[in-house]
Amino acid sequence: MQLRPLAARQARPNPLRSGNYDWPRPRIGWRDRGDVIDLSALGDVYTQPSLNALLALGPEAWAESLAQAPVHDGPRLPLAAAVLHLPFEVADYIDFYSSLEHATNMGRLFRPDTDPLPPNWRWLPVAYHGRAGSVVVSGTDVRRPRGQLLPPDSSVPVYAPTRRLDLEVELGFVVGVPSTRGEPVPAGRFADHVFGVVLVNDWSARDIQAWEYVPLGPFLGKSFQTSISAWVTPLALLEEHRLEAPQQEPPALQHLAGGRDWALDIDLEVELNGEVISRGNAGTLYWTMPQQLAHATSNGASLRTGDLMASGTISGPRPGSEGSLIELTDNTSFLADGDEVVLRGKAGELELGEVRGRVLPPVLIREGT
Amino acid sequence: MQLRPLAARQARPNPLRSGNYDWPRPRIGWRDRGDVIDLSALGDVYTQPSLNALLALGPEAWAESLAQAPVHDGPRLPLAAAVLHLPFEVADYIDFYSSLEHATNMGRLFRPDTDPLPPNWRWLPVAYHGRAGSVVVSGTDVRRPRGQLLPPDSSVPVYAPTRRLDLEVELGFVVGVPSTRGEPVPAGRFADHVFGVVLVNDWSARDIQAWEYVPLGPFLGKSFQTSISAWVTPLALLEEHRLEAPQQEPPALQHLAGGRDWALDIDLEVELNGEVISRGNAGTLYWTMPQQLAHATSNGASLRTGDLMASGTISGPRPGSEGSLIELTDNTSFLADGDEVVLRGKAGELELGEVRGRVLPPVLIREGT
Numbered sequence: 001m002q003l004r005p006l007a008a009r010q011a012r013p014n015p016l017r018s019g020n021y022d023w024p025r026p027r028i029g030w031r032d033r034g035d036v037i038d039l040s041a042l043g044d045v046y047t048q049p050s051l052n053a054l055l056a057l058g059p060e061a062w063a064e065s066l067a068q069a070p071v072h073d074g075p076r077l078p079l080a081a082a083v084l085h086l087p088f089e090v091a092d093y094i095d096f097y098s099s100l101e102h103a104t105n106m107g108r109l110f111r112p113d114t115d116p117l118p119p120n121w122r123w124l125p126v127a128y129h130g131r132a133g134s135v136v137v138s139g140t141d142v143r144r145p146r147g148q149l150l151p152p153d154s155s156v157p158v159y160a161p162t163r164r165l166d167l168e169v170e171l172g173f174v175v176g177v178p179s180t181r182g183e184p185v186p187a188g189r190f191a192d193h194v195f196g197v198v199l200v201n202d203w204s205a206r207d208i209q210a211w212e213y214v215p216l217g218p219f220l221g222k223s224f225q226t227s228i229s230a231w232v233t234p235l236a237l238l239e240e241h242r243l244e245a246p247q248q249e250p251p252a253l254q255h256l257a258g259g260r261d262w263a264l265d266i267d268l269e270v271e272l273n274g275e276v277i278s279r280g281n282a283g284t285l286y287w288t289m290p291q292q293l294a295h296a297t298s299n300g301a302s303l304r305t306g307d308l309m310a311s312g313t314i315s316g317p318r319p320g321s322e323g324s325l326i327e328l329t330d331n332t333s334f335l336a337d338g339d340e341v342v343l344r345g346k347a348g349e350l351e352l353g354e355v356r357g358r359v360l361p362p363v364l365i366r367e368g369t
Numbered sequence: 370m371q372l373r374p375l376a377a378r379q380a381r382p383n384p385l386r387s388g389n390y391d392w393p394r395p396r397i398g399w400r401d402r403g404d405v406i407d408l409s410a411l412g413d414v415y416t417q418p419s420l421n422a423l424l425a426l427g428p429e430a431w432a433e434s435l436a437q438a439p440v441h442d443g444p445r446l447p448l449a450a451a452v453l454h455l456p457f458e459v460a461d462y463i464d465f466y467s468s469l470e471h472a473t474n475m476g477r478l479f480r481p482d483t484d485p486l487p488p489n490w491r492w493l494p495v496a497y498h499g500r501a502g503s504v505v506v507s508g509t510d511v512r513r514p515r516g517q518l519l520p521p522d523s524s525v526p527v528y529a530p531t532r533r534l535d536l537e538v539e540l541g542f543v544v545g546v547p548s549t550r551g552e553p554v555p556a557g558r559f560a561d562h563v564f565g566v567v568l569v570n571d572w573s574a575r576d577i578q579a580w581e582y583v584p585l586g587p588f589l590g591k592s593f594q595t596s597i598s599a600w601v602t603p604l605a606l607l608e609e610h611r612l613e614a615p616q617q618e619p620p621a622l623q624h625l626a627g628g629r630d631w632a633l634d635i636d637l638e639v640e641l642n643g644e645v646i647s648r649g650n651a652g653t654l655y656w657t658m659p660q661q662l663a664h665a666t667s668n669g670a671s672l673r674t675g676d677l678m679a680s681g682t683i684s685g686p687r688p689g690s691e692g693s694l695i696e697l698t699d700n701t702s703f704l705a706d707g708d709e710v711v712l713r714g715k716a717g718e719l720e721l722g723e724v725r726g727r728v729l730p731p732v733l734i735r736e737g738t
Contacts, residue, residue, distance in 0.1 A: 217586020
């Protein structure tokens with residue numbers, strides 16, 4: 001049997017398909033190739049509508065879960081007949097900027113007259129808080145957002161649908177075990193707190209972002225929607241895909257040291273309207289997940305069950321490995337209404353859940369304002 | 370009877386005081402001068418450990434609540450004997466930058482070589498997402514955070530306790546009624562969604578912030594703790610304290626127009642170790658709360674019950690009305706360990722709940738790293 005990620009929230013039967021399943025309420029499932037195994041007989045945490053109760057239990061319970069789930073003789077549902085829900089309730093959502101190649105590319109585009117990397121970039125994993133309430137599950141369409149933006153050659157902004165809607169392929173990790181306020185969590189404690197990973201599409205409106213982001217960072221250019229995979233892949237399944245991360249120069253300060261053996265050899269793919277337009281790998285990230293966690297808590301900020309921390313766009317050194325359209329097309333081409341984007345990740349034979357979404361036209365209300 | 374804000378979570382008896390109260394579990398209360406009235410007999414939403422259930426009910430239920438609570442003949446507890454809990458579970462936390470004087474002062478300090486106001490500032494209420502999980506109730510001490518900062522005349526950062534710990538006095542509003550993803554909420558719908566206001570101390574580590582904030586905005590310089598009042602003051606109690614906000618030049622674009630009659634005549638006070646060091650007024654804010662709400666949702670981002678949106682530091686045009694130490698002392702003096710900060714707000718005779726907190730020394734673990 002090929003192991004698949006532990007399921008997220010599960011699964012109402014699709015009324016359009018026949019079958020002998022009757023799963024009227026979400027519950028936790030395990031994905032086994034094209035099937036989903038209902039785990040609800042394994043205990044109360046598996047009857048919950050999200051993974052949060054299981055996440056809070058910690059590494060021992062997670063290990064037990066991984067031992068039981070793949071061999072559990074529970075009811076099965078074809079994956080295509082399952083309704084996949086948001087796998088966990090997101091507490092806070094942090095988005096990093098951990099790819100050297102992405103940060104360099106974006107610096108060149110947004111700040112062409114300066115060093116593309118800001119002075120802090122090699123010293124800490126730059127990040128901002130995103131909007132937790134805008135995180136949705138794969139399969140949710142994305143409405144083209146309106147926002148304030150500056151038309152070319154104008155100094156007066158307009159409120160209009162974004163003309164530069166972009167995707168970003170990212171890898172996110174999910175916190176299970178909370179931490180105590182005031183107490184940093186060093187990189188070496190990563191696996192005590194973190195349950196697993198999801199793929200993330202951090203939809204971005206580049207024109208809204210460009211106009212708003214100085215001096216307090218991205219806000220509405222990102223906050224309309226963030227899509228994650230329906231399946232959370234436990235860290236334990238990724239053990240054999242861990243690599244040493246690219247060397248850091250200068251070396252990290254001591255509070256960010258460690259965790260360099262957590263580069264994940266996950267092949268990434270961006271598909272646009274059925275065509276693969278980018279192939280990258282999460283192992284190219286400059287800052288690893290344990291370093292991201294150590295940084296985010298280095299001021300004593302506490303972790304909560306359900307915290308989501310994403311890597312930022314993953315772009316590699318090779319042409320064709322860029323994780324966003326603005327980089328792939330040198331700022332010339334963006335998403336059109338009706339476009340469908342699918343992100344995929346694969347560690348050896350282990351497939352992460354995909355992230356799928358189609359672009360809907362802007363809502364018509366308030367047109368012309 | 371003088372009306373007081375509807376209470377937040379309530380109230381275990383203080384074992385150090387005698388009395389006939391036995392309130393072992395938090396519940397909703399009403400503050401009546403020096404007393405708290407237990408409202409739990411009014412219905413299930415008042416037996417909850419937070420205001421969220423009541424918040425979600427919407428304006429009609431809020432009005433009914435305001436009619437019943439002040440005259441309710443429930444058990445009373447002296448305010449001093451009550452344990453005040455975080456009044457609501459914070460969904461997302463947005464922090465604006467809505468004071469013209471504050472933005473001007475900060476621009477001069479952080480970016481002395483440029484126009485203090487960025488080009489977007491007069492066109493939209495600049496904002497970022499803060500850390501919802503770091504929001505705590507008044508009375509919670511604040512641990513001096515460590516973080517990466519650049520020592521003077523050095524290009525190599527260190528990880529050390531902040532040397533520039535600051536306070537910020539802000540006014541926040543609390544969302545009750547959710548909105549639909551994809552659908553902006555115009556300024557005119559403000560009172561359909563928003564229940565009331567809290568005072569906010571947005572503790573800030575200026576040296577950490579200065580080093581980290583380019584290009585993605587404030588992160589660890591703010592995310593260690595944000596303190597709010599234990600009492601949420603319903604908008605309805607502030608009706609008679611509404612004023613016209615200062616004129617905007619240029620006029621707001623249509624999607625941010627309206628809501629200009631929502632300047633709140635709330636006198637603000639910052640007390641440091643028993644001495645009042647600043648007196649301002651929330652009515653000086655350039656962007657009003659309905660405009661903040663309209664902006665935050667103008668891209669279709671949805672609202673959730675418990676969303677907290679704060680004004681940003683409120684600084685006025687008069688010397689002595691600045692809402693942070695960095696402004697009050699021209700970047701020369703910050704908080705010392707042991708300092709106690711109290712923020713107070715008063716609209717006529719109506720007192721908002723105070724925000725109190727004492728600075729604790731940095732934790733000793735990881736010293737020297």
